[in-house]
Amino acid sequence: MKTVDRRAGYWNREKETLSPAAREAYQDAWLARLVEHAWAPAPGVRRRLEDAGLQPGDVRRIDDLARVPVMKKSAMPDLQKADPPFGGFCTVPVQRLRRIFVSPGPILEPMGPELSAWHGETCLYAGGFRPGDVVVNTFGYQLLPAAHELDEALHTIGCVVVSTGVGNTDQQVTVATTVRATGYVGTPSFLMTILKRANEMGVGRPPFEVAQVGAEPFPESLRRVFQDEHGIMARQGFGTADLGMIAYECAEAAGMHLVEDVITQICDPRTGEPLPHGQVGEIVATTNNMTYPMIRFGTGDLSLVTDEPCACGRTSPRMLGWRGRADEVTKVRGVFVHPRQADEVVARVQGVRRVQVVVGREGHQDSLTMRVELAEGVDAAAARSTLESAIRDVMKLRGTVEVVGAGVIPEGAKKIADERTWE
């Protein structure tokens, strides 16, 4: 694989180099088709548009979308509870789906019969993956969609996928070196963990040349370590379980190109009004997914967009990094943590007076500490052990519990305090 050019070329040259006017026409066309298609079989879509006083014919162009209120991701669990299983957003009968995923919330996501609904191959190709790469996919194959979507995209490109899934570092090292894996897919922190462990085990570095990382922030300092010390071209994408991939880095690594089959708007987090390029706002996406169309879906993530030309030749605007969360929902090791999950955890123990979840950073790993103030007479050791297992159960994360004295958690403190810094 040494002679492969990982920087040049496109997965779909025509689509990725559209002029701004042609891109707008392309997006207008699929948007009108999508709304028309979803109206009858997806009552969830219909209800939202009708509540805004709109008929399908009223949403035919990107500009029309501003009339549709933003649907917050945090509203999804209740919407799905009210109209199970998918909140009325799925356009095909359950029997025709290929898979159903369960994300924290809980939020269910359907995988429809069509391939390439998540645009992963565009992102992976731009990030340097090429036919013939042998790729370890370390995203979790249980419940969550990311591993399956990228698995399918790798297969579409012509890569060989080793579905190693999450964890079990020693086995990851052994497998990656044995099969001579040239590619890695997963979180950036776990790639670092694998590289360090390979060194400790004395088996030599796995022959990774290319990595697609995501689900957590990717500091430039870590990218440099991958590139300079390990010769790995690591690029990131941005996506969610509900939307699939919506943006990705090319070889230039100067922001994330927006996928043409998603209309990504940066909006005022309070009013939902689209903001001009260059302003920070909430990422709001409308996806060209015929099975599970999301229309004006508010991710809760903040970013900004530029339309300055990129040296790679792609013409789409680029999203310039993650600028935090629009609400209190916080991402820890790639998993969303909601304030109400903290309530759910402490409900399993009698006598918790106050609780605060502190998210920090140790090296290249997120840490999660739950501070609790206990009522008098509560057995601290027993409470700690029950709470730690409840964190694993409810938040799907490992965390430590710290029992603190009265007053350490101030009155009215944020339930989740994010103390991470990125540089």
Ligand SMILES: [Zn+2]
């Ligand atoms: Zn580019």
